[in-house]
Amino acid sequence: MMHSPELLKGTLQTILLKVLKDNGRMYGYEITQRVKELSDERILLTEGALYPTLHKLEAEGMLKTEVVTIGKRVRKYYSLTAEGKSLVKERVNELVDFIKTMSSVLKVEFA
Amino acid sequence: MMHSPELLKGTLQTILLKVLKDNGRMYGYEITQRVKELSDERILLTEGALYPTLHKLEAEGMLKTEVVTIGKRVRKYYSLTAEGKSLVKERVNELVDFIKTMSSVLKVEFA
DNA sequence: TTATATACATAATTCACTTATGTATTAGTC
DNA sequence: GACTAATACATAAGTGAATTATGTATATAA
Numbered sequence: 574m575m576h577s578p579e580l581l582k583g584t585l586q587t588i589l590l591k592v593l594k595d596n597g598r599m600y601g602y603e604i605t606q607r608v609k610e611l612s613d614e615r616i617l618l619t620e621g622a623l624y625p626t627l628h629k630l631e632a633e634g635m636l637k638t639e640v641v642t643i644g645k646r647v648r649k650y651y652s653l654t655a656e657g658k659s660l661v662k663e664r665v666n667e668l669v670d671f672i673k674t675m676s677s678v679l680k681v682e683f684a
Numbered sequence: 685m686m687h688s689p690e691l692l693k694g695t696l697q698t699i700l701l702k703v704l705k706d707n708g709r710m711y712g713y714e715i716t717q718r719v720k721e722l723s724d725e726r727i728l729l730t731e732g733a734l735y736p737t738l739h740k741l742e743a744e745g746m747l748k749t750e751v752v753t754i755g756k757r758v759r760k761y762y763s764l765t766a767e768g769k770s771l772v773k774e775r776v777n778e779l780v781d782f783i784k785t786m787s788s789v790l791k792v793e794f795a
Numbered sequence: 796t797t798a799t800a801t802a803c804a805t806a807a808t809t810c811a812c813t814t815a816t817g818t819a820t821t822a823g824t825c
Numbered sequence: 826g827a828c829t830a831a832t833a834c835a836t837a838a839g840t841g842a843a844t845t846a847t848g849t850a851t852a853t854a855a
Contacts, residue, residue: 602832665790669792673794678702683794696842757852
């Protein structure tokens with residue numbers, strides 16, 4: 574991940590889950606490209622963070638996968654499970670709360 | 685530090701600098717209490733993070749200190765140097781930018 | 796008198812990330 | 826036809842900002 578590096582810590586799961594919620598079924602590389610686009614090149618997910626996190630969310634039952642072969646190329650599509658869908662809401666709410674708290678502490682408007 | 689723990693990562697310097705800017709000269713323990721109050725009990729700075737960070741900012745010339753003895757008790761007051769004042773602006777801007785980016789990626793309003 | 800709050804400090808540990816490395820296919824280009 | 830860049834996955838080693846744990850000491854309230 575990139576962009577004011579330290580700040581991104583702890584937001585990766587939230588980003589992955591929310592992008593999957595908004596876009597449905599996606600594969601890893603596709604997610605990196607979508608996030609890059611949505612963030613105007615500011616958030617560049619690194620593979621070393623991306624894949625382990627996807628695997629972890631899958632192991633926890635938040636994501637389900639489907640392997641599709643395109644020519645000789647393998648793609649692993651991820652999508653949210655029912656549990657994953659609740660987790661998205663939780664994570665996004667957490668982030669919104671956090672931002673509100675930071676806004677009070679720093680007396681800054683994030684409008 | 686506490687509260688959705690991972691999200692706080694990378695925000696400690698920003699919090700310390702901004703609170704010092706807004707309140708002038710403060711000592712460590714006082715900062716923890718002020719942040720606790722401003723965050724409505726949601727951000728509880730831990731000493732293990734607080735003191736090393738204050739020392740680091742001092743070593744970098746961002747903060748200057750003044751030791752005051754109250755009875756037999758020693759207090760170390762911190763305040764911003766000129767360099768520290770520019771750093772506050774930089775850090776706060778970084779955070780605002782980051783929040784804006786997150787807002788685009790997650791399609792969430794932080795109002 | 797004894798627990799809690801005040802006040803500082805540092806060492807050991809954790810863990811989400813970055814960086815580095817590896818494999819392989821597909822598309823563009825010179 | 827050869828080479829580079831983009832696509833697509835994966836994992837291991839290393840980093841660094843935090844937490845947790847520990848230590849010292851004074852002041853205050855029950």
